Amino acid sequence: MMPQLENPSRVLSLLAAILLCVTCRTIASEPDFFVATGGNDQWSGTTAKPNADNSDGPFATVQRAQLAVRELRKKQPDRAEPIIVAIRGGNYWLDKPIQFEPEDSGTEKSPVIYQAYENEQPILSGGRPITGWKLDEKQHWYADLPEAKDGKWSFVQIFVNQQRRDRVRMPKQGYYKIAKSCDASPKAAGKGNDRFGYNQGELDPNWQNLQDVEVIAFHQWATSRLRVASIDAAGQVVTLQGSTTGTSSWAQFNPGARYFVTNIREALSDPGEWYLDRTTGRLTYVAKAGESIENTSVVAPYLRNLLLFTGDLKQRRWVQHLQLKGLTFAHTNWTTPPEGQSFPQAEINLGAAVAAIATRNVSLEGCAVRHTGEYGIGFGAGCKHNRLEGCELVDLGAGGIKIGNALPSQWNDSLAAPADEEAEVSHHTVNNCLVAHGGRLHPAAIGVWIGHSPYNTITHNDVFDFYYTAFSIGWVWGYAESHAHHNEIAFNHAHHIGQGVLSDMGCTYTLGVSPGTTIHDNHFHDVVSYDYGGWGLYTDEGSTGIVLKNNLVYRCSRASFHQHYGKENRVENNILANAGEQQLQRTRTEPHTSFFFERNLVYWENDSPLLGSNWNDNNFRMDNNLYFHAGKPVTFFGGLTLEQWQKDRKQDQHSVIADPGFVDVKKDDFRLKPDSPALKLGFVPFDYSKAGRTEPPKLTAGLPEVPSTFQ
Numbered sequence: 001m002m003p004q005l006e007n008p009s010r011v012l013s014l015l016a017a018i019l020l021c022v023t024c025r026t027i028a029s030e031p032d033f034f035v036a037t038g039g040n041d042q043w044s045g046t047t048a049k050p051n052a053d054n055s056d057g058p059f060a061t062v063q064r065a066q067l068a069v070r071e072l073r074k075k076q077p078d079r080a081e082p083i084i085v086a087i088r089g090g091n092y093w094l095d096k097p098i099q100f101e102p103e104d105s106g107t108e109k110s111p112v113i114y115q116a117y118e119n120e121q122p123i124l125s126g127g128r129p130i131t132g133w134k135l136d137e138k139q140h141w142y143a144d145l146p147e148a149k150d151g152k153w154s155f156v157q158i159f160v161n162q163q164r165r166d167r168v169r170m171p172k173q174g175y176y177k178i179a180k181s182c183d184a185s186p187k188a189a190g191k192g193n194d195r196f197g198y199n200q201g202e203l204d205p206n207w208q209n210l211q212d213v214e215v216i217a218f219h220q221w222a223t224s225r226l227r228v229a230s231i232d233a234a235g236q237v238v239t240l241q242g243s244t245t246g247t248s249s250w251a252q253f254n255p256g257a258r259y260f261v262t263n264i265r266e267a268l269s270d271p272g273e274w275y276l277d278r279t280t281g282r283l284t285y286v287a288k289a290g291e292s293i294e295n296t297s298v299v300a301p302y303l304r305n306l307l308l309f310t311g312d313l314k315q316r317r318w319v320q321h322l323q324l325k326g327l328t329f330a331h332t333n334w335t336t337p338p339e340g341q342s343f344p345q346a347e348i349n350l351g352a353a354v355a356a357i358a359t360r361n362v363s364l365e366g367c368a369v370r371h372t373g374e375y376g377i378g379f380g381a382g383c384k385h386n387r388l389e390g391c392e393l394v395d396l397g398a399g400g401i402k403i404g405n406a407l408p409s410q411w412n413d414s415l416a417a418p419a420d421e422e423a424e425v426s427h428h429t430v431n432n433c434l435v436a437h438g439g440r441l442h443p444a445a446i447g448v449w450i451g452h453s454p455y456n457t458i459t460h461n462d463v464f465d466f467y468y469t470a471f472s473i474g475w476v477w478g479y480a481e482s483h484a485h486h487n488e489i490a491f492n493h494a495h496h497i498g499q500g501v502l503s504d505m506g507c508t509y510t511l512g513v514s515p516g517t518t519i520h521d522n523h524f525h526d527v528v529s530y531d532y533g534g535w536g537l538y539t540d541e542g543s544t545g546i547v548l549k550n551n552l553v554y555r556c557s558r559a560s561f562h563q564h565y566g567k568e569n570r571v572e573n574n575i576l577a578n579a580g581e582q583q584l585q586r587t588r589t590e591p592h593t594s595f596f597f598e599r600n601l602v603y604w605e606n607d608s609p610l611l612g613s614n615w616n617d618n619n620f621r622m623d624n625n626l627y628f629h630a631g632k633p634v635t636f637f638g639g640l641t642l643e644q645w646q647k648d649r650k651q652d653q654h655s656v657i658a659d660p661g662f663v664d665v666k667k668d669d670f671r672l673k674p675d676s677p678a679l680k681l682g683f684v685p686f687d688y689s690k691a692g693r694t695e696p697p698k699l700t701a702g703l704p705e706v707p708s709t710f711q
Helices: 008-028 062-075 146-151 642-649 677-681
Strands: 033-035 083-087 090-093 098-100 112-116 122-125 127-129 141-144 158-160 163-165 195-197 214-218 223-232 237-240 258-262 274-277 282-285 298-301 307-310 322-325 328-330 352-357 363-365 368-370 375-379 387-389 392-394 401-403 429-431 434-436 448-450 457-459 462-466 471-473 488-490 493-497 506-513 518-520 523-527 535-544 547-549 552-556 559-563 569-572 575-577 584-586 595-598 601-603 611-613 621-623 626-628 662-664 669-672
Touching: 033 062, 062 083, 062 098, 062 112, 090 127, 158 282, 493 506, 506 523, 506 552, 523 535, 535 552, 535 569, 552 559, 559 575, 626 677
Parallel strands: 033 083, 083 112, 090 122, 098 307, 112 322, 122 328, 307 352, 322 363, 328 368, 352 375, 363 387, 368 392, 375 401, 387 429, 392 434, 401 448, 429 457, 434 462, 448 471, 457 488, 462 493, 471 506, 488 518, 493 523, 506 535, 518 547, 523 552, 535 559, 547 569, 552 575, 559 584, 569 595, 575 601, 584 611, 595 621, 601 626
Antiparallel strands: 127 298, 141 282, 158 163, 158 298, 195 237, 214 223, 214 258, 223 237, 274 282, 662 669
C-alpha cells in the first residue's frame, strides 16, 4: 500500500522540477556537431547520419568540426553548457595532425568535448593502408609505393592485423658482440664514437643500399641507433653516419657490448620480416602462417604526430578546457635521421603522438594511443592541470607519458629547468591508465617520465613490458635545486620491467632534491636488468626527502631497494622479497644520513646476502624491521649477526629475525597471517590488491601482446 502524501501538489511540483532539470540536462548533453567517415565537410554537421536525399549530414573531418565550434563560440559567448562534437566509428586516415590552438578552447562552464559517438570506436590514424599486394618469385608479398620512391616517404615499422612487425635483422635472435673498440673518426672526435670492430661474417660491405642498414648498439642504460656509412672488410671495422651520445666511457662501443643490425635486404627470409627499398619504393613482406592477401590488413605510419595542443607560452595564450573521450589515436611514424638516435637517458629528446605546449585543464578520458614510433603522450612547457583518466597506451615505439617535455625538436621545448612559473609544467594527473608494451624502437624509454615538474599524481596505473624503467622522477643530477618535488606515485602495478635488455634501472627511479615526493602503496615485481641494476625502488643521484612507503616489491634481479646516493629518504612499512644479488643495496657513503629504513619486512630464499655493496659508514638509520632468510641464518654487512650489528653499529635496535607469516609466498600471496610477529614491530598491513587499474582495457582489448626485437 502506498503511503498517503500530506502535500501531493508540492510533491508533484518537485517531480516536475526534477523532470525539467533532467530534460534540460539531456538536451544540453546532446552533441552539437557530428563527424563520420561518410560525412562531408560541406554539410552542416548537425546530424549523425546523412539525410534521405544526401544533401546534409555529418562532417567528414575533425578539423571542419573545429571551425564549426569556433563559429558557435562566437555566436554564443555566454554559453553555460558544453559544446559537444560526436565522432562516429571507423578509420580516419589523417593527412595532417589535428591541432588545437587557443581559439579552440572552451571555458570552465562550457568546455568543448570531442567524444566517441555512443558505443562506436573512431580511430584517428596517422598511417596509410597498404594494398595492391602481389607475389614475387619467393612467394613474398610486395607492394610498390610511388610515394616512398627515392626516400620521399620512409618508415621503420609496419602493423599487420594490428600487430607490430619488425624489419629484417641479423642475427635473427640474440645479439652480436663488438670485437674491438676503435678511435672515433675525425668527424666524430670530441662528440662521441662512430666506429668499432666486428667479428668475421657479421657485416658485409656488399649489402644492397648499405647506407640504409642500421646498427643498434647497447650501452649500459642507453642505446645508439646509427646508420652505416662504410664497412672496411679487410680491417673488419664499421664506420657509422652518426656517433654515440658522448665521450664518457659508458657511451662508447666497448668490446663485448651487444649490437645487432637491421634493414638488410639480403637477410629477408623469416615470416613476419619486411624490407622497404627506399630507392624504388618497393615494400616486401614475408607473410606469417595463416596470413593471406585477402584476410590481412597492413598499415604503414605516415604522420609523426596525431594530436597537437599548441598554446602560445610567450603571449600567455593557453589551449584550455577541452575534453577528449573514447577516441583512439594510432600509427605514428619515426624514421632514423642521418645522424641517428643516441641520447644520454630515457630517450626524451623524442616526440609524442599526442603532444601539448601551453595547455591547461585539458583531459583525455577513456582514450587509447597505440602503434607509435615515439612516446605516446607528452606535456611540455606551460602545461598545467591536465588529466589522463582511464587511457590505454600500448605498443609504443618509445615510452608512454612524458610530463615536462613534449616535442623539443619542433618547439624548442627545453630540457633545462623552466624559465619562470608560467613555463613550469605541473599538477598533472595520470589515473587508471594502461601503459604497456613499450620501447619497441627505443628500449631506453620510460613508462611514465616526470622531468622538471612538481605536483603530479600518478595513481592506479598498470605499467609493464618495458626494457628500462617504469616510473622516472627528476632531471637533476646531485643536490642542485630541482623542480621535481611533491610528486605522488601511488597504487600502481608495474612488472616485467627491464627484461634483461638494459642496466641501471628499476620500477621507480628518482634523482635530485624532491621534498614532498611520495612513492606508496605500489605493487612492483619481476624487474630484471642485463648487467647491474634491476631494482624495485631506486633512489639515485642526490635523491632527497622522498618517502617510500607501503610498497610490495619482489623478484628484482639485484635488490628490492637500492640507494646510490641521496639524503634523508624514508623507506617505511614495505614488503621486500626474494631479490637476486642482494636484498638491500647502498652504494655511496656521505657525511649525512642517507636514509631511514624502518618497519620493513625483508624476506628471501636464495643464498644472496641481506646487504650488498657499501655499508662501510654508519650514516643511515635502520630499526623495527623484520628479516627472514627462509630458515637460514641472517647476517648483516661484514658477516655480523643481528646482535653484533646492534652492538657494534647501533642499527636495528628493535628489529627481529623471524618468519613474517605470509599466507603463501609461492603464489605471491604476501598477506600476513593474524599471528605475524611483524605486527608487534608496528608494521601496518596494507592492501596491495588495490594497486593497478580498477577496470580492464576497452579500446585495446583483444590486441595481441606485441613481439619485440629486443627479447
